[in-house]
Amino acid sequence: MxxxxxxxxxxxxxxxxxxxxxxxxxxxxxxxxxxxxxxxxxxxxxxxxxxxxxxxxxxxxxxxxxxxxxxxxxxxxxxxxxxxxxxxxxxxxxxxxxxxxxxxxxxxxxxxxxxxxxxxxxxxxxxxxxxxxxxxxxxxxxxxxxxxxxxxxxxxxxxxWRTRSGCYFCFFQRKAEWVGLKERHPEYFEKAKEYEKYDSITGARYTWSQSESLEELENPERIAEIKRKHLEALEKEKHNNKEQKLFQILGNVLDDEDDTEPCLICSL
Ligand code: SF4
CATH class of the missing domain: 3.40.50.620 (HUPs)
Structure with a gap:
């Protein structure tokens, strides 16, 4: 056989x-x-x-x-x-x-x-x-x-509010998705924050996103800026392609922020 x-x-x-x-x-x-x-x-x-x-x-x-x-x-x-x-x-x-x-x-x-x-x-x-x-x-x-x-x-x-599956702290998240996590699941945002470290001796930063820590990102002014830019991009995308569904608009806008491809096994 x-x-x-x-x-x-x-x-x-x-x-x-x-x-x-x-x-x-x-x-x-x-x-x-x-x-x-x-x-x-x-x-x-x-x-x-x-x-x-x-x-x-x-x-x-x-x-x-x-x-x-x-x-x-x-x-x-x-x-x-x-x-x-x-x-x-x-x-x-x-x-x-x-x-x-x-x-x-x-x-x-x-x-x-x-x-x-x-x-x-x-x-x-x-x-x-x-x-x-x-x-x-x-x-x-x-x-x-x-x-x-x-x-x-x-x-x-x-x-x-987010375009892909995967861990709540996934580093592939865009800024607006981090804000979404904070608003929808504040407890998970806090947990993600706890993973970030600062080594005061070497000055090394261990953050999910290269450019800013979650503590920096959650500053109310910074959140307002991220949301404003995100809304502007959504409006523009909606205007340019009226046939799209909301999640497609969201996907296009968020993908524009960064072209790094996430792992297929996590996000297909
Ligand atoms: S790449 Fe995959 S396993 Fe890694 S954090 Fe993102 S979703 Fe999780």
């Missing part, structure tokens, strides 16, 4: 991978759905995954790294992860996924759409073969929204 091939769909907590799960549910009944849980995700993400799980009718398996973020932070000399040093993705997302796969032959379903040009994660392990059903099926963003609507799921709630 030939070796059994496993089918695995990694959910990020974002809209595209969720829509892919809905799209594949009846096509591949043996699918294993997994979510690499850093334990630092937003409550909206957990809530959305619970609803998705109910729709799928089978568990979304939570993969928690044996050692969590705080352990790895120490191991990396208290250097907060950044776009140049994405140790968090490696240790808390990719490694648990690869451990779950083991040496089995796996087809990994990736939700990159036909209307985007991102490259896939994902793993360099030779026993994992990535496939892209949305690309093959010509599924674009409007289809993703329709799929989620028709399944009764809609978008995860954080799309009202």
């Amino acid at each position: 030939g070796k059994v091939v496993r089918h695995i769909l990694g959910l990020s907590g974002g809209k595209d991978s969720a829509a892919l799960a809905v799209y594949m549910r009846d096509k591949v009944p043996q699918m294993e759905y997994v979510f690499c849980d850093t334990d630092k995700e937003l409550p909206e993400t957990y809530e959305f995954l619970d609803r998705l799980q109910a729709y799928l009718g089978k568990p979304v398996i939570r993969l928690n790294a044996a050692k969590g973020f705080d352990h790895w932070l120490k191991m990396y000399g208290n250097y907060l992860p950044s776009s140049r040093m994405r140790w968090c993705t490696k240790m808390l997302k990719i490694r648990p996924f690869e451990e779950f796969v083991g040496e089995d032959d796996v087809i990994s379903y990736v939700g990159i759409r036909a209307d985007e040009y991102r490259d896939g994660y994902l793993s360099t392990k030779p026993n994992i073969k990535a496939v892209y059903p949305f690309k093959e099926g010509g599924i674009v963003e409007a289809d993703v929204l329709r799929i989620l609507e028709e399944a009764g799921l809609g978008l995860p709630k954080y799309y009202e």
